[in-house]
Amino acid sequence: MTTIPPDLYHRHPCFNASVRHRFGRLHLPVAPGCNIQCRYCNRRYDCPNESRPGVSSLLIKPQKIEPYLSSVLKRHPDISVVGLAGPGDPLHNPDLTFKVLEKIRTFRSDLILCLSTNGLNLPDCVDRLEELGVSFLTLTINSLTPATGAKIYEFVCYQNQVFHGPEAAFLLAEQQQVALARLKTKKIRVKINTVVIPGINDREIPALAERLAAFQVDLMNLIPLLPVPGTPLAQVLPPNPAQMAYLRHQAGKFIPQMTHCARCRADAVGLLPQARQSLAQ
Numbered sequence: 001m002t003t004i005p006p007d008l009y010h011r012h013p014c015f016n017a018s019v020r021h022r023f024g025r026l027h028l029p030v031a032p033g034c035n036i037q038c039r040y041c042n043r044r045y046d047c048p049n050e051s052r053p054g055v056s057s058l059l060i061k062p063q064k065i066e067p068y069l070s071s072v073l074k075r076h077p078d079i080s081v082v083g084l085a086g087p088g089d090p091l092h093n094p095d096l097t098f099k100v101l102e103k104i105r106t107f108r109s110d111l112i113l114c115l116s117t118n119g120l121n122l123p124d125c126v127d128r129l130e131e132l133g134v135s136f137l138t139l140t141i142n143s144l145t146p147a148t149g150a151k152i153y154e155f156v157c158y159q160n161q162v163f164h165g166p167e168a169a170f171l172l173a174e175q176q177q178v179a180l181a182r183l184k185t186k187k188i189r190v191k192i193n194t195v196v197i198p199g200i201n202d203r204e205i206p207a208l209a210e211r212l213a214a215f216q217v218d219l220m221n222l223i224p225l226l227p228v229p230g231t232p233l234a235q236v237l238p239p240n241p242a243q244m245a246y247l248r249h250q251a252g253k254f255i256p257q258m259t260h261c262a263r264c265r266a267d268a269v270g271l272l273p274q275a276r277q278s279l280a281q
């Protein structure tokens with residue numbers, strides 16, 4: 001196994017917008033389950049024409065990783081990043097995720113490893129993720145206060161116990177902050193994803209950015225709510241471009257903002273502008 005190249009930032013199309021037309025990413029859909037329920041998420045609905053996180057037309061088992069990577073990379077030599085981003089939470093089942101990361105690393109040592117999580121199980125996984133060579137991590141944090149979090153999270157399931165309401169949101173936020181404190185000591189770049197939900201969390205986003213800046217996170221990605229049929233937030237109107245620009249400006253006073261996110265599927269393949277493309281198509 002060769003050493004991981006040091007200048008990874010210049011090959012990551014999400015963390016570095018200037019290279020997004022040259023380098024692509026591959027999302028490996030290996031994580032079906034999730035340990036929380038966000039009120040905007042519905043992973044049951046799979047339409048090959050739909051492009052949003054949580055959607056995947058296939059699930060890949062660890063023993064199929066190598067042939068899958070081999071076939072995709074042959075067709076997309078510009079892929080520099082392999083990310084685990086669902087369709088559930090990759091750390092819901094950390095052992096499976098670690099096995100997948102080991103396989104990718106053994107298959108091709110030059111690929112950048114990236115992972116997205118809600119952070120509930122992250123504190124105990126930070127060391128192992130670093131050992132496995134994960135160098136970019138996305139953590140979704142949607143609320144500043146437990147009262148707001150209670151409107152976003154239906155439940156949080158931690159250590160075989162199910163939590164609801166502000167207690168659930170508080171527990172999730174605690175875990176996220178413990179993880180962020182640990183990540184500060186690691187060579188892992190951190191992006192925060194925040195889903196902007198008008199009337200629920202939009203007003204506290206600048207203060208959330210200010211709090212997260214204390215953890216020296218690298219990037220913040222404000223994502224407009226995509227109302228998904230069949231979810232409790234299906235009727236909420238998404239923020240308009242002017243609202244998003246205002247919030248990015250306000251949050252940008254504390255953390256650099258990502259503005260080119262393509263809200264990719266959990267099985268997305270290729271350059272970011274091709275976010276709708278999945279292997280199943």
Ligand code: SF4
Nearest residue numbers: 034037038041088118
């Ligand atoms: Fe869906 Fe992700 Fe929320 Fe889990 S953490 S419910 S997969 S959006």
Ligand code: SF4
Nearest residue numbers: 014261262263264272
């Ligand atoms: Fe990058 Fe956004 Fe797509 Fe994730 S969803 S791979 S951050 S563009």
